[in-house]
Amino acid sequence: MVSFKELGLVNTREMFAKAVKGGYAIPAFNFNTMEQMQAIVQAAVETKSPVIMQVSKGARNYANATILRYMAQGAVEYAKELGCANPQIVLHLDHGDTFELCKDCIDMGFSSVMIDGSSLPYEDNIALSKKVVEYAHQHDVTVEAELGVLAGVEDEVSSAVSHYTKPEEVIDFSQRTGCDSLAISIGTSHGAYKFTPEQCTRDPKTGKLVPPPLAFDVLHEIEKKLPGFPIVLHGSSSVPQEEVDTINKFGGKLPDAVGIPEEQLREASKSAVCKINIDSDSRLAMTAAIRKYLAENPSHFDPRQYLKPARENMKKMYIHKIVNVLGSNDKL
Ligand code: G3H
Ligand code: 13P
Ligand code: ZN
Numbered sequence: 262m263v264s265f266k267e268l269g270l271v272n273t274r275e276m277f278a279k280a281v282k283g284g285y286a287i288p289a290f291n292f293n294t295m296e297q298m299q300a301i302v303q304a305a306v307e308t309k310s311p312v313i314m315q316v317s318k319g320a321r322n323y324a325n326a327t328i329l330r331y332m333a334q335g336a337v338e339y340a341k342e343l344g345c346a347n348p349q350i351v352l353h354l355d356h357g358d359t360f361e362l363c364k365d366c367i368d369m370g371f372s373s374v375m376i377d378g379s380s381l382p383y384e385d386n387i388a389l390s391k392k393v394v395e396y397a398h399q400h401d402v403t404v405e406a407e408l409g410v411l412a413g414v415e416d417e418v419s420s421a422v423s424h425y426t427k428p429e430e431v432i433d434f435s436q437r438t439g440c441d442s443l444a445i446s447i448g449t450s451h452g453a454y455k456f457t458p459e460q461c462t463r464d465p466k467t468g469k470l471v472p473p474p475l476a477f478d479v480l481h482e483i484e485k486k487l488p489g490f491p492i493v494l495h496g497s498s499s500v501p502q503e504e505v506d507t508i509n510k511f512g513g514k515l516p517d518a519v520g521i522p523e524e525q526l527r528e529a530s531k532s533a534v535c536k537i538n539i540d541s542d543s544r545l546a547m548t549a550a551i552r553k554y555l556a557e558n559p560s561h562f563d564p565r566q567y568l569k570p571a572r573e574n575m576k577k578m579y580i581h582k583i584v585n586v587l588g589s590n591d592k593l
Contacts (some may be wrong), residue, residue, distance in 0.1 A: 264400065265372035268330075270352050270404040270421060272372045273536070276311050277442060281388040285588035286526075289313035289493075291540035292321045295332065296547070296572040302336045302350075303343065303531060304579035308590040311349035313373070313536060317356055317365075321536035330369050337584030349593060353405075355538070363393045367402045375444070379407040380452035383430065400437070406538070408434050411496050423450060428482035436486060442491035442536060445483060447476040449496035453518040453541045454504075461519060469502065470519045473496035475529070484533045492533045498541035499523050502576075504549040511552035523586050530587045537587055539556075543575050550574040 273287075280287050284499040292314055305312040309379035314336060325334075325414065339347035353373040354366040363374045376393040380437050390406040397404045411425030426445040434445055449455065461470040483492065498511040500520025508515055526537060527568050554561070561567065584590045 262368050263370040265402065268352075268370050269348070270333065270370070270372040271349050272401060273351055273353075273405075273491070274347060274403055274441060275314070276351065278534045279592070280589070281489055281491055281533050283592070284333045284403065285592070286494075286530050286535050287311055287313055287351075287531035287589055288352065288539045288562040288582055288587050289315050289355075289538045289581070290543060291315050291317060291320065291538070292329075292332075293324050293388055296371045296568050297543060297575060298336055300340050300543075300575040304576050304583060305350070305440075305530075306340050306343040306348070308580055308583045309345075309593040310367050310583045311351075311592055312590040313351040314354050315353040315355040315538070316371075317354075317540075318358065318362065320355075321504070326365070326369065330454065334370070335386075345593065346593060349577075354419045357393070360389065360392050360396070363404075365397055367400050371402065373403045373405065375405040375407070377407050377444075377492055379410050379446075379462075383434075387437050389432060390440055391433075394439040394441075394592075403441040405442045405444055405493055406434070406438050406440035407444035407446075407495075408552045409444075409495075411446050412450040417590065425449065425476055425479050426483060428479060428541070429441050430485055431483050431486050435490060436500040443487070443495050445480070445493070447479045449475065449494055449521055450475065451496045451541070453498070453500050453515060453520065453545065455496065455498075455500070455521065458517050470517060472519050477528070480529065480532060480534070487533070489584050490533060493536040493538070494526075494529060494530055494534050495538045497521055497526055497537045498539050498545075499526065500541060500545065504520050504542075504545040507553055508545065511549075511556040513548070513552055516554075526586050527583050527588075529592035537582075539582060542578055543581075546578040557586040 358365040410424040412423035497533040
Protein backbone atom coordinates (compact mmCIF):
# COMPACT_ATOMS: atom_id res chain seq x y z
CA MET A 262 0.00 0.00 0.00
CA VAL A 263 1.43 3.37 -1.01
CA SER A 264 -0.31 6.67 -0.33
CA PHE A 265 -0.52 9.21 -3.17
CA LYS A 266 0.86 11.75 -0.70
CA GLU A 267 4.20 9.92 -0.65
CA LEU A 268 4.35 10.34 -4.44
CA GLY A 269 3.80 14.12 -4.31
CA LEU A 270 0.35 13.85 -5.90
CA VAL A 271 -2.80 15.63 -4.70
CA ASN A 272 -6.47 14.62 -4.66
CA THR A 273 -9.14 16.70 -6.38
CA ARG A 274 -10.93 18.17 -3.32
CA GLU A 275 -9.25 21.55 -2.99
CA MET A 276 -8.53 21.81 -6.72
CA PHE A 277 -12.24 21.43 -7.60
CA ALA A 278 -13.43 23.80 -4.87
CA LYS A 279 -11.14 26.51 -6.27
CA ALA A 280 -12.15 25.78 -9.87
CA VAL A 281 -15.89 25.96 -9.18
CA LYS A 282 -15.42 29.21 -7.27
CA GLY A 283 -13.04 30.66 -9.87
CA GLY A 284 -15.17 29.77 -12.91
CA TYR A 285 -12.62 27.59 -14.68
CA ALA A 286 -12.14 23.85 -15.29
CA ILE A 287 -9.22 21.51 -14.61
CA PRO A 288 -7.94 19.64 -17.67
CA ALA A 289 -8.12 15.86 -17.36
CA PHE A 290 -5.81 14.46 -20.03
CA ASN A 291 -5.56 10.71 -20.66
CA PHE A 292 -2.09 9.27 -21.06
CA ASN A 293 -0.69 5.97 -22.29
CA THR A 294 2.83 6.92 -23.37
CA MET A 295 5.89 8.75 -22.11
CA GLU A 296 5.53 11.41 -24.81
CA GLN A 297 1.98 12.22 -23.69
CA MET A 298 3.14 12.44 -20.08
CA GLN A 299 6.02 14.75 -20.98
CA ALA A 300 3.80 16.99 -23.10
CA ILE A 301 1.15 17.21 -20.36
CA VAL A 302 3.70 18.15 -17.69
CA GLN A 303 5.48 20.69 -19.91
CA ALA A 304 2.15 22.32 -20.80
CA ALA A 305 0.95 22.42 -17.18
CA VAL A 306 4.23 23.87 -15.92
CA GLU A 307 4.51 26.50 -18.66
CA THR A 308 0.95 27.68 -18.09
CA LYS A 309 1.04 27.29 -14.27
CA SER A 310 -2.01 25.02 -14.37
CA PRO A 311 -3.15 22.23 -12.08
CA VAL A 312 -3.68 19.06 -14.09
CA ILE A 313 -5.31 15.65 -13.87
CA MET A 314 -3.42 12.83 -15.56
CA GLN A 315 -5.81 9.98 -16.12
CA VAL A 316 -5.38 6.34 -16.86
CA SER A 317 -8.10 4.14 -18.36
CA LYS A 318 -8.41 0.40 -18.01
CA GLY A 319 -7.23 0.24 -21.65
CA ALA A 320 -4.17 2.32 -20.75
CA ARG A 321 -3.34 -0.06 -17.90
CA ASN A 322 -3.61 -2.99 -20.29
CA TYR A 323 -1.46 -1.24 -22.89
CA ALA A 324 1.28 0.27 -20.78
CA ASN A 325 1.17 -1.73 -17.51
CA ALA A 326 -0.39 -0.27 -14.36
CA THR A 327 2.85 -0.15 -12.39
CA ILE A 328 4.71 1.65 -15.15
CA LEU A 329 1.95 4.27 -15.44
CA ARG A 330 2.00 4.83 -11.69
CA TYR A 331 5.76 5.39 -11.71
CA MET A 332 5.34 7.69 -14.70
CA ALA A 333 2.92 9.82 -12.68
CA GLN A 334 5.40 9.91 -9.82
CA GLY A 335 8.03 10.87 -12.40
CA ALA A 336 5.69 13.58 -13.68
CA VAL A 337 5.76 15.29 -10.28
CA GLU A 338 9.57 15.22 -10.17
CA TYR A 339 9.77 16.34 -13.81
CA ALA A 340 7.47 19.31 -13.08
CA LYS A 341 9.77 20.33 -10.23
CA GLU A 342 12.80 19.97 -12.47
CA LEU A 343 11.08 22.28 -14.99
CA GLY A 344 10.83 24.91 -12.28
CA CYS A 345 7.41 24.35 -10.72
CA ALA A 346 7.96 24.45 -6.95
CA ASN A 347 4.53 23.10 -6.01
CA PRO A 348 3.01 21.04 -8.82
CA GLN A 349 -0.68 20.18 -8.46
CA ILE A 350 -0.95 16.85 -10.25
CA VAL A 351 -3.73 14.30 -9.74
CA LEU A 352 -3.35 10.68 -10.83
CA HIS A 353 -6.86 9.54 -11.68
CA LEU A 354 -8.42 6.24 -12.75
CA ASP A 355 -10.71 6.92 -15.72
CA HIS A 356 -13.86 4.77 -16.06
CA GLY A 357 -13.14 2.27 -13.31
CA ASP A 358 -15.82 -0.38 -13.67
CA THR A 359 -15.35 -2.55 -10.57
CA PHE A 360 -14.66 -2.05 -6.88
CA GLU A 361 -11.55 -4.25 -7.22
CA LEU A 362 -10.03 -2.10 -9.98
CA CYS A 363 -10.64 1.09 -7.97
CA LYS A 364 -9.15 -0.51 -4.84
CA ASP A 365 -6.11 -1.68 -6.76
CA CYS A 366 -5.48 1.86 -8.03
CA ILE A 367 -6.02 3.40 -4.58
CA ASP A 368 -3.61 0.88 -3.06
CA MET A 369 -0.92 1.69 -5.65
CA GLY A 370 -0.98 5.47 -5.16
CA PHE A 371 -3.75 6.95 -7.30
CA SER A 372 -5.13 10.12 -5.72
CA SER A 373 -8.53 9.98 -7.42
CA VAL A 374 -10.70 7.30 -8.99
CA MET A 375 -13.78 7.21 -11.14
CA ILE A 376 -16.31 4.49 -10.57
CA ASP A 377 -18.46 4.34 -13.67
CA GLY A 378 -21.67 2.57 -12.79
CA SER A 379 -23.62 4.62 -15.32
CA SER A 380 -24.73 1.60 -17.32
CA LEU A 381 -26.11 -0.14 -14.21
CA PRO A 382 -29.63 0.21 -12.84
CA TYR A 383 -29.88 3.30 -10.56
CA GLU A 384 -29.79 1.43 -7.22
CA ASP A 385 -26.87 -0.78 -8.33
CA ASN A 386 -24.94 2.32 -9.47
CA ILE A 387 -25.52 3.84 -6.01
CA ALA A 388 -24.45 0.67 -4.18
CA LEU A 389 -21.24 0.25 -6.21
CA SER A 390 -20.30 3.94 -6.08
CA LYS A 391 -20.92 4.06 -2.31
CA LYS A 392 -18.70 1.02 -1.74
CA VAL A 393 -15.85 2.67 -3.66
CA VAL A 394 -16.34 5.99 -1.83
CA GLU A 395 -16.19 4.27 1.57
CA TYR A 396 -12.87 2.62 0.76
CA ALA A 397 -11.39 5.63 -1.06
CA HIS A 398 -12.21 8.10 1.70
CA GLN A 399 -10.38 5.95 4.26
CA HIS A 400 -7.28 6.85 2.22
CA ASP A 401 -8.27 10.46 1.43
CA VAL A 402 -8.69 9.53 -2.24
CA THR A 403 -11.48 11.43 -4.02
CA VAL A 404 -14.15 9.71 -6.13
CA GLU A 405 -15.95 10.67 -9.33
CA ALA A 406 -19.20 8.82 -10.00
CA GLU A 407 -21.41 9.01 -13.09
CA LEU A 408 -25.11 9.41 -13.62
CA GLY A 409 -26.55 9.38 -17.16
CA VAL A 410 -25.10 7.56 -20.15
CA LEU A 411 -22.81 8.96 -22.87
CA ALA A 412 -23.05 7.66 -26.40
CA GLY A 413 -19.92 6.61 -28.28
CA VAL A 414 -17.59 3.72 -28.68
CA GLU A 415 -14.13 3.39 -27.16
CA ASP A 416 -12.09 0.34 -26.33
CA GLU A 417 -13.45 0.14 -22.82
CA VAL A 418 -16.40 2.50 -22.95
CA SER A 419 -19.33 1.81 -25.19
CA SER A 420 -22.97 2.66 -25.56
CA ALA A 421 -24.97 3.12 -28.71
CA VAL A 422 -27.19 5.90 -27.40
CA SER A 423 -26.95 8.62 -24.78
CA HIS A 424 -29.35 9.26 -21.90
CA TYR A 425 -29.08 12.69 -20.35
CA THR A 426 -28.62 12.85 -16.62
CA LYS A 427 -31.96 13.35 -14.87
CA PRO A 428 -31.67 16.47 -12.67
CA GLU A 429 -34.29 15.07 -10.28
CA GLU A 430 -31.90 12.21 -9.36
CA VAL A 431 -28.70 14.11 -8.61
CA ILE A 432 -29.35 15.13 -4.99
CA ASP A 433 -30.33 11.63 -3.94
CA PHE A 434 -27.42 10.10 -5.88
CA SER A 435 -24.71 12.40 -4.54
CA GLN A 436 -25.98 12.21 -0.96
CA ARG A 437 -26.33 8.44 -0.88
CA THR A 438 -23.02 7.69 -2.61
CA GLY A 439 -20.97 10.42 -0.90
CA CYS A 440 -19.10 10.99 -4.19
CA ASP A 441 -16.84 14.03 -4.51
CA SER A 442 -17.74 14.88 -8.10
CA LEU A 443 -20.37 13.84 -10.59
CA ALA A 444 -19.91 13.07 -14.29
CA ILE A 445 -23.05 13.96 -16.20
CA SER A 446 -24.43 13.38 -19.66
CA ILE A 447 -25.54 16.51 -21.55
CA GLY A 448 -24.74 15.52 -25.12
CA THR A 449 -20.97 14.93 -25.19
CA SER A 450 -19.67 11.51 -26.20
CA HIS A 451 -16.40 9.63 -26.50
CA GLY A 452 -14.16 9.39 -29.56
CA ALA A 453 -13.66 11.37 -32.77
CA TYR A 454 -17.14 10.70 -34.15
CA LYS A 455 -19.37 12.31 -31.59
CA PHE A 456 -22.30 12.89 -33.89
CA THR A 457 -23.50 11.29 -37.09
CA PRO A 458 -23.78 13.59 -40.13
CA GLU A 459 -27.58 13.20 -39.78
CA GLN A 460 -27.44 14.72 -36.28
CA CYS A 461 -25.53 17.76 -37.59
CA THR A 462 -26.25 20.62 -39.93
CA ARG A 463 -23.77 21.80 -42.59
CA ASP A 464 -22.15 25.22 -42.57
CA PRO A 465 -23.20 26.59 -45.98
CA LYS A 466 -19.87 28.44 -46.41
CA THR A 467 -17.39 25.70 -45.46
CA GLY A 468 -19.51 22.60 -45.95
CA LYS A 469 -18.28 21.40 -42.54
CA LEU A 470 -20.53 19.60 -40.08
CA VAL A 471 -21.99 21.69 -37.24
CA PRO A 472 -22.98 19.53 -34.26
CA PRO A 473 -26.12 20.04 -32.18
CA PRO A 474 -25.60 22.16 -29.03
CA LEU A 475 -25.00 20.63 -25.61
CA ALA A 476 -27.98 20.50 -23.24
CA PHE A 477 -27.07 23.52 -21.12
CA ASP A 478 -30.60 23.55 -19.73
CA VAL A 479 -29.92 20.16 -18.11
CA LEU A 480 -26.57 21.40 -16.76
CA HIS A 481 -28.20 24.49 -15.24
CA GLU A 482 -30.95 22.39 -13.65
CA ILE A 483 -28.29 20.16 -12.09
CA GLU A 484 -26.37 23.20 -10.83
CA LYS A 485 -29.54 24.52 -9.19
CA LYS A 486 -30.08 21.20 -7.40
CA LEU A 487 -26.45 20.91 -6.27
CA PRO A 488 -25.06 24.41 -5.86
CA GLY A 489 -21.26 24.44 -5.97
CA PHE A 490 -20.98 20.67 -6.40
CA PRO A 491 -18.14 19.66 -8.80
CA ILE A 492 -19.47 18.48 -12.16
CA VAL A 493 -17.42 16.55 -14.73
CA LEU A 494 -17.74 16.42 -18.51
CA HIS A 495 -16.45 13.37 -20.36
CA GLY A 496 -16.15 13.14 -24.12
CA SER A 497 -15.02 16.74 -24.48
CA SER A 498 -12.56 16.63 -27.34
CA SER A 499 -13.16 19.21 -30.04
CA VAL A 500 -11.71 17.08 -32.86
CA PRO A 501 -9.80 20.01 -34.45
CA GLN A 502 -10.48 20.14 -38.16
CA GLU A 503 -6.87 21.02 -39.01
CA GLU A 504 -5.61 17.81 -37.37
CA VAL A 505 -8.24 15.75 -39.15
CA ASP A 506 -7.31 17.43 -42.44
CA THR A 507 -3.59 16.70 -41.87
CA ILE A 508 -4.33 13.05 -41.09
CA ASN A 509 -6.48 12.73 -44.21
CA LYS A 510 -3.93 14.57 -46.37
CA PHE A 511 -1.15 12.19 -45.38
CA GLY A 512 -2.88 8.87 -45.93
CA GLY A 513 -5.40 8.72 -43.11
CA LYS A 514 -9.11 8.19 -43.43
CA LEU A 515 -11.27 10.05 -40.94
CA PRO A 516 -14.29 11.22 -42.90
CA ASP A 517 -16.81 13.39 -41.06
CA ALA A 518 -15.04 13.27 -37.67
CA VAL A 519 -16.70 15.84 -35.42
CA GLY A 520 -16.29 17.00 -31.81
CA ILE A 521 -17.62 19.51 -29.29
CA PRO A 522 -17.19 23.16 -30.34
CA GLU A 523 -14.73 24.94 -28.07
CA GLU A 524 -17.07 27.89 -27.38
CA GLN A 525 -19.42 25.48 -25.65
CA LEU A 526 -16.63 24.01 -23.53
CA ARG A 527 -15.53 27.55 -22.65
CA GLU A 528 -19.05 28.29 -21.48
CA ALA A 529 -19.25 25.02 -19.50
CA SER A 530 -15.90 25.76 -17.81
CA LYS A 531 -17.36 28.91 -16.27
CA SER A 532 -20.13 26.88 -14.59
CA ALA A 533 -19.91 24.14 -11.95
CA VAL A 534 -18.16 21.99 -14.56
CA CYS A 535 -14.70 21.79 -13.03
CA LYS A 536 -13.15 18.76 -14.82
CA ILE A 537 -13.11 18.35 -18.59
CA ASN A 538 -11.89 15.07 -20.10
CA ILE A 539 -9.81 15.14 -23.26
CA ASP A 540 -8.27 12.10 -24.90
CA SER A 541 -9.17 11.97 -28.59
CA ASP A 542 -7.65 15.40 -29.34
CA SER A 543 -4.31 14.14 -28.04
CA ARG A 544 -4.57 11.04 -30.24
CA LEU A 545 -5.35 13.23 -33.26
CA ALA A 546 -2.50 15.66 -32.55
CA MET A 547 -0.04 12.77 -32.20
CA THR A 548 -1.23 10.90 -35.28
CA ALA A 549 -1.34 14.02 -37.48
CA ALA A 550 2.25 14.95 -36.62
CA ILE A 551 3.55 11.41 -37.12
CA ARG A 552 1.77 10.92 -40.45
CA LYS A 553 3.04 14.27 -41.74
CA TYR A 554 6.60 13.65 -40.56
CA LEU A 555 6.85 10.18 -42.06
CA ALA A 556 5.26 11.25 -45.35
CA GLU A 557 7.75 14.12 -45.65
CA ASN A 558 10.75 12.08 -44.44
CA PRO A 559 10.27 8.60 -45.90
CA SER A 560 13.85 7.54 -45.23
CA HIS A 561 13.69 8.22 -41.45
CA PHE A 562 13.09 5.35 -39.07
CA ASP A 563 14.36 6.50 -35.68
CA PRO A 564 11.17 6.84 -33.53
CA ARG A 565 12.68 9.87 -31.77
CA GLN A 566 12.57 11.74 -35.08
CA TYR A 567 8.81 11.44 -35.48
CA LEU A 568 7.83 11.29 -31.80
CA LYS A 569 9.46 14.66 -31.16
CA PRO A 570 7.09 16.63 -33.44
CA ALA A 571 4.24 14.47 -32.15
CA ARG A 572 5.10 15.51 -28.58
CA GLU A 573 5.39 19.16 -29.63
CA ASN A 574 2.02 19.06 -31.34
CA MET A 575 0.32 17.52 -28.30
CA LYS A 576 1.94 20.10 -26.04
CA LYS A 577 0.63 22.91 -28.26
CA MET A 578 -2.85 21.42 -28.07
CA TYR A 579 -2.70 21.01 -24.24
CA ILE A 580 -1.56 24.62 -23.82
CA HIS A 581 -4.34 25.83 -26.10
CA LYS A 582 -6.97 23.95 -24.06
CA ILE A 583 -5.62 25.23 -20.75
CA VAL A 584 -5.32 28.87 -21.78
CA ASN A 585 -8.04 29.38 -24.38
CA VAL A 586 -10.75 26.93 -23.41
CA LEU A 587 -10.65 25.82 -19.76
CA GLY A 588 -9.00 28.88 -18.22
CA SER A 589 -6.93 26.92 -15.67
CA ASN A 590 -3.69 28.84 -16.38
CA ASP A 591 -1.98 30.95 -13.70
CA LYS A 592 -3.61 29.08 -10.85
CA LEU A 593 -0.49 27.67 -9.11
O1 G3H B 1 -13.17 7.57 -22.07
C1 G3H B 1 -12.39 6.87 -22.66
C2 G3H B 1 -11.00 7.31 -22.85
O2 G3H B 1 -10.84 8.02 -24.04
C3 G3H B 1 -10.07 6.14 -22.73
O3 G3H B 1 -10.10 5.37 -23.87
O4 G3H B 1 -10.35 3.05 -23.04
O5 G3H B 1 -9.37 3.53 -25.31
O6 G3H B 1 -8.06 4.04 -23.23
P1 G3H B 1 -9.43 3.89 -23.87
P1 13P C 1 -12.79 12.29 -25.76
O1 13P C 1 -12.92 11.01 -26.51
O2 13P C 1 -13.79 13.29 -26.23
O3 13P C 1 -11.43 12.83 -25.74
O4 13P C 1 -13.20 11.97 -24.23
C1 13P C 1 -12.27 11.42 -23.34
C2 13P C 1 -12.88 10.98 -22.07
O5 13P C 1 -14.02 11.28 -21.74
C3 13P C 1 -12.06 10.17 -21.18
O6 13P C 1 -12.77 9.70 -20.08
ZN1 ZN D 1 -14.83 9.29 -20.46
